[in-house]
Amino acid sequence: MIPLYFKIYQQIKDDIRDHTYPAGSFLPSENELVTQFQTSRDTIRKALAKLDEEGLIQKQRGKGSQVISHQLRHFPISGLTSFHELEELQHFHVVTEVPVFEHLTVTKKTQKTTLFPVGTPLYHIVRVRIIDGIYSVIDEDYIRADIVPGLTKDIAKHSIYAYIENTLHLSVAYAEKTITAELVTAMDRKLLVGLPEDENRLIQVESQGHLTDTTYFQRTIARHRPDQFQFNEFARRQTT
Amino acid sequence: MIPLYFKIYQQIKDDIRDHTYPAGSFLPSENELVTQFQTSRDTIRKALAKLDEEGLIQKQRGKGSQVISHQLRHFPISGLTSFHELEELQHFHVVTEVPVFEHLTVTKKTQKTTLFPVGTPLYHIVRVRIIDGIYSVIDEDYIRADIVPGLTKDIAKHSIYAYIENTLHLSVAYAEKTITAELVTAMDRKLLVGLPEDENRLIQVESQGHLTDTTYFQRTIARHRPDQFQFNEFARRQTT
DNA sequence: GAGTGGTCTAGACCACACG
DNA sequence: GTGTGGTCTAGACCACTCT
Structure with a gap:
């Protein structure tokens, strides 16, 4: 069973990768995402936390969550990749x-x-x-x-x-x-x-x-x- | 203002460092920590999540949170350390x-x-x-x-x-x-x-x-x- | 002042480990 | 079955940014 927050995380990640949310832009606010996905704010926040951890977004209090524009297209040796x-x-x-x-x-x-x-x-x-x-x-x-x-x-x-x-x-x-x-x-x-x-x-x-x-x-x-x-x-x- | 979960994180971290919780042992369960610190489970879980992220504990569903015994005493060049x-x-x-x-x-x-x-x-x-x-x-x-x-x-x-x-x-x-x-x-x-x-x-x-x-x-x-x-x-x- | 993210609560149900 | 951690909810208040 895949947790809901994980699905939301994946969806937003896809939306970032295909530039639905372009680099430098802001994601919808947490409250907007709550209504979009019909879930609780905590679930949304868990999804965003994962994106933040991976370096896909930067959260800014009072402003929103901004999509980070990366210089290097990651060669993912980081983490544990075989x-x-x-x-x-x-x-x-x-x-x-x-x-x-x-x-x-x-x-x-x-x-x-x-x-x-x-x-x-x-x-x-x-x-x-x-x-x-x-x-x-x-x-x-x-x-x-x-x-x-x-x-x-x-x-x-x-x-x-x-x-x-x-x-x-x-x-x-x-x-x-x-x-x-x-x-x-x-x-x-x-x-x-x-x-x-x-x-x-x-x-x-x-x-x-x-x-x-x-x-x-x-x-x-x-x-x-x-x-x-x-x-x-x-x-x-x-x-x- | 330091968040409560951060203080709890620090305290448990200290307890691990000074072997109050020795390597290989299990921390008190989340529910026990809730009563110990007189807070909600979510706050405890945030503290434990930080410890998990840093590699100090390993969470195991159905069992508990075990203190990881590290071979290498970390030379902290990892992260962003000056x-x-x-x-x-x-x-x-x-x-x-x-x-x-x-x-x-x-x-x-x-x-x-x-x-x-x-x-x-x-x-x-x-x-x-x-x-x-x-x-x-x-x-x-x-x-x-x-x-x-x-x-x-x-x-x-x-x-x-x-x-x-x-x-x-x-x-x-x-x-x-x-x-x-x-x-x-x-x-x-x-x-x-x-x-x-x-x-x-x-x-x-x-x-x-x-x-x-x-x-x-x-x-x-x-x-x-x-x-x-x-x-x-x-x-x-x-x-x- | 309105909107944003950050923290905290209290409760619920589930999946899993172990005796 | 009991206890553990994992997920999810609904609501509250705070700190901050921007206008």
């Missing part, structure tokens, strides 16, 4: 190679690289993303095999997230991400065919994924070719 | 040099680098941040002089944000940020004393700042020494 979703959204041609696909159990030695406790059964998967012909990213995953069973190389080639959410019906709740610039290793150079000689670092996005019950189940280390990397964020300073 | 605030929070020793401080008016030539329309009066400020003795970041700012008048080199040395918000009482609403890895220029090498020869890129965080009335007033280009750069983010997948 490559598969990216491909569909942006019409890039992505080829995925899977050079490593193995089971392992965490030992004292591998504890530090996986950040899982000793004894945890894991999938260890390395994927290389070739975007429009350029070897762009190395994705290294450590995924708890007791929580995400039945993974195959074929699933890894398509979308692990789709498998987790649609097939296993697990809900990914949140992830902690860290972006750094790390030195290129010999292995990196082997996997990222065509990486220029003078590039000495890759941009690393490390991500620790958790389920709704806060279980830590996945660690991903994505290493991007620096000239192919871009990360966008919409950041609010305060709640007005 | 260097001055960072310094206070983290006890780093930051020295700021201001090699460039000038007025200029946007011309056809400088339109592309500033992203402001021709004729806009701007401050152009370049600052170098020396963190614990290491030349770490070059901050280049373009700020609308008609909106932020009276800037001085001295203010730039301390905190431009504090001046904008506390002295001019302007409210910064949001910023669009883009992180990329850019090639080192001769100027970069001159300003970032001690940058290793073999580093060919700096991590660039470009940010376009807007006021609550959506006015675009500031462009900042921060270029970080790659081995000194870290960006953390808490990302939610869905709203549970």
